[in-house]
Amino acid sequence: MSQPNANEGRQQRFWDTLPAEAQDAFLAVGQPINAKIYDVLALQTDASGDILLIRSGLVKAIARAGQQKVLLSVHGAGALLGVTAYLAGRPTLAAVVAVEPTEAVRIGRAEFGAWLAQFPRIQADFHRAIAVRQLAGDETRIATASLSVSERLARLLLKVMEEPDDGSVDGRRTAVRLSQAELASCIGASLRSVTRSMASWRRRQIVIADERRSVVVRQPDALRRIAGLGR
Structure with missing residues (x-):
């Protein structure tokens, strides 16, 4: 991974x-x-x-x-x-x-x-x-005006993941504590649409929710493909 x-x-x-x-x-x-x-x-x-x-x-x-x-x-x-x-x-x-x-x-x-x-x-x-x-x-x-909800959501998560995490061993961020409602408001989508995308990604183990209710990205390359960024 x-x-x-x-x-x-x-x-x-x-x-x-x-x-x-x-x-x-x-x-x-x-x-x-x-x-x-x-x-x-x-x-x-x-x-x-x-x-x-x-x-x-x-x-x-x-x-x-x-x-x-x-x-x-x-x-x-x-x-x-x-x-x-x-x-x-x-x-x-x-x-x-x-x-x-x-x-x-x-x-x-x-x-x-x-x-x-x-x-x-x-x-x-x-x-x-x-x-x-x-x-x-x-x-x-x-650039994102014509993108789907899943594409916009994937790009937002990837952007947040770019921020360094001083609490991790290597400084890389894999999780962020943002609610689905906040994610939906940030990309201008309905909560229902974001919930549907996140549920699909969880089934595929692209993201998971940890005990702190944070979004944890398990497969960043898969998110990049969903976002239309290749790799």
């Missing part, structure tokens, strides 16, 4: 490109956070302009629309969250919740601005990274 590579297909993040001097300066003015599972690291409509750096673990961005909760995205180590709201000067659109024990650093709006000013060359890289991320998101939405 093959295992997913921790860095395979994972887009390099802005934080990963920073020189050690800039990373150290950021960490020096930030507030460390040690979050347990389900801890809320940031509230929806937070207007503080704070930036969150995920150092380890996994978080999800959840937005409430009426009585419904929508999973917008999942983020692992190296992710900077809150940057769009920071640039727009507007409240955040989603709450950030720990999916597993997570270490993060919070830095205030003023401190983040001063940090950028301290490293002028980084400012251009920062804005470029935000633009690239937005374009990548648009490209993903276009």
Whole structure:
């Protein structure tokens, strides 16, 4: 049985490109956070302009629309969250919740601005990274618009699996604690459709559910074929 590579297909993040001097300066003015599972690291409509750096673990961005909760995205180590709201000067659109024990650093709006000013060359890289991320998101939405529910679901699981897992021996992630309702909301599908796909995959041992009700990917290559990514 093959295992997913921790860095395979994972887009390099802005934080990963920073020189050690800039990373150290950021960490020096930030507030460390040690979050347990389900801890809320940031509230929806937070207007503080704070930036969150995920150092380890996994978080999800959840937005409430009426009585419904929508999973917008999942983020692992190296992710900077809150940057769009920071640039727009507007409240955040989603709450950030720990999916597993997570270490993060919070830095205030003023401190983040001063940090950028301290490293002028980084400012251009920062804005470029935000633009690239937005374009990548648009490209993903276009590419998946005509895909089936199973294809979209497989791609989402594979994307989450790209995030490193500090709790594993080799840093590779094979499981994630997301409900089927969250998965359905993230790909814009009905819960019934997602449940049907997951049941089919469990019968074929492509995925299983462990005692923590996590989705465990047993056959990543099979998921790639379902996603239309070959291999």
